[in-house]
Amino acid sequence: MIIKKYIVSDMKEALVRAKYELGADAVIISQREVRTGKWYNIFKKKELEVTMAVEENNPVQEPAPQPIQPRPITNFYTNNNEKLKEQLETYCKLLNKEKESLSMEERKDFIKIVMKETALDRKVHLSKINVLIGPTGVGKTTTIAKLAAREYLLNKKKVGLITIDTYRIGAVEQLRTYANILGIDFEVANNPIDMVEKLNKLNHCDIILIDTLGTSPKDMDKLEEIKNHLKVIHGDMNTYLVLSISTDRDTMYCILERYKSMNYDALIITKIDEISNISNLWFLIENEVPPIQFFCHGQDVPDDIKLATLDNIFDYCEENSLYD
Ligand SMILES: Nc1nc2c(ncn2[C@@H]2O[C@H](COP(=O)(O)OP(=O)(O)OP(=O)(O)O)[C@@H](O)[C@H]2O)c(=O)[nH]1
Ligand SMILES: [Mg+2]
Structure with a gap:
């Protein structure tokens, strides 16, 4: 006797699968309700475990290709709003x-x-001058390199880079290396007066991307230092707060609040490749946050960045099993 267990959403599915795999003579031995999904998932799915059997002398048919079932999504929404x-x-x-x-x-x-309008619907397009701010190590410099490559190679824009991060050892060289690879202009602004000079120097560029030093959101002195560099900039400027989505929610909240004094226009979220479910994304969507412009999904320059549309985000999450 051949005995086989099927985890299915209903009896009909079990019968169809058993018919294909065990033949028309297969009989139901038992059935019971089971819950599938990870133990910590409160939305574990109720399914049916059906045990089917058939006498061995019945020729077992080759399993026919199964119709592709939509994958059940177990944690579409697990937050507590x-x-x-x-x-x-x-x-x-x-x-x-x-x-x-x-x-x-x-x-x-x-x-x-x-939800009508969410942070994913509104977009803040790159302006002539774009500043990336945010905590240490979230991926500001890497994102600037991705954006520079995207604008220069894909959109054929004249791109220039400026860094004010003379604080961290190696920071200038990190961005200079990317600028050299692309063959685009690169300047270091050592102080606010220097910033004005370097901006004038890059005035021929369509897009200027400014990298800043990473700061703890609690370090008001460093935030002030960045502000001083930026307040000499007049005209067409966007400020993007770079936020790692793999940060815990309390910290994300604190960052969003503390950086408000820098008047950021939009968010760039990074490290989406490091998360294992979408609850932090929901946290951003369900809270009043400025537009989410781009999301970064890895370390590769220039490939791992996408426009943060609903479709792009959902497709990424599905492809990377973030709903499991
Ligand atoms: N997994 C992952 N790593 C990333 C992503 N973006 C950047 N990184 C990595 O994060 C690390 C820090 O990146 P940086 O670009 O130097 O970060 P930063 O914000 O400029 O850092 P500071 O200037 O020191 O504040 C590097 O190892 C990057 O390769 C991303 O989307 N996913
Ligand atoms: Mg940096």
Whole structure:
């Protein structure tokens, strides 16, 4: 006797699969409800475990290729925003579906329809002068190199780089190396007066990207130092706060708050490749944050950066199993 267990969403699925794999004579031996998914996931999916059997002398048919089932999503939303949880329940009732079985399009629609406008909808395009600020080691310099390559190689823009990070050993050389590889202009601004001079020097550029020193969000002196460098800049300027999404939520919140004094226009999120679920992304989407412009998903320059659209983010999360 051949005995086989199937974990399926309903009995019909078990019968179809058993028919293909064990033949038409397969019989049900037992069935029970099981919960699948990781132990810490409160939205573990209820499924059916069906045991089927068939006499061995029955020729076992070759398994036919299974139709591709939409992968169940177990942690679409696990955060604790009560309003959102309620909205999601109502949305699921309207569709007559379990949260876990919402399709990708339905999940996107939830954000588009129910949440209306989120930080992913609004975009702040690169202006002539763009400054990247943020805590230490979040990927500011790497992101500048990615953006420079993207604008120079893909969009054929004249790009110039400036750094004010003369503080950290090797910081100037790090950015100079990227500038040399691309063959674009690179300047160091040692103080605010120097900044004005270097900006004039790069005035022929379409896009100027300014790298800053990483600071603890609690280090008000260093934040002041950066502000002093930047307040001499007049005209078309965007400030991007670079935020690592692999940071814990309290720290992210603290960073978002502390850097408000720098009047950042948009966010660039980095290290999305380091997270194992999407709850920190939800944290950003469900809170009032400025537009999320780009997301970075690895160390490779220039490839690992994308425009932070809803489609790009969802596709990335799905491809990288962040819903599991
Ligand atoms: N996994 C991952 N690593 C990244 C990403 N972006 C940058 N890094 C890495 O993070 C480290 C720090 O990157 P930097 O660009 O030097 O960070 P920074 O913010 O300029 O650092 P400071 O100037 O010291 O404040 C490097 O090892 C980068 O390769 C990303 O999206 N994913
Ligand atoms: Mg840096």
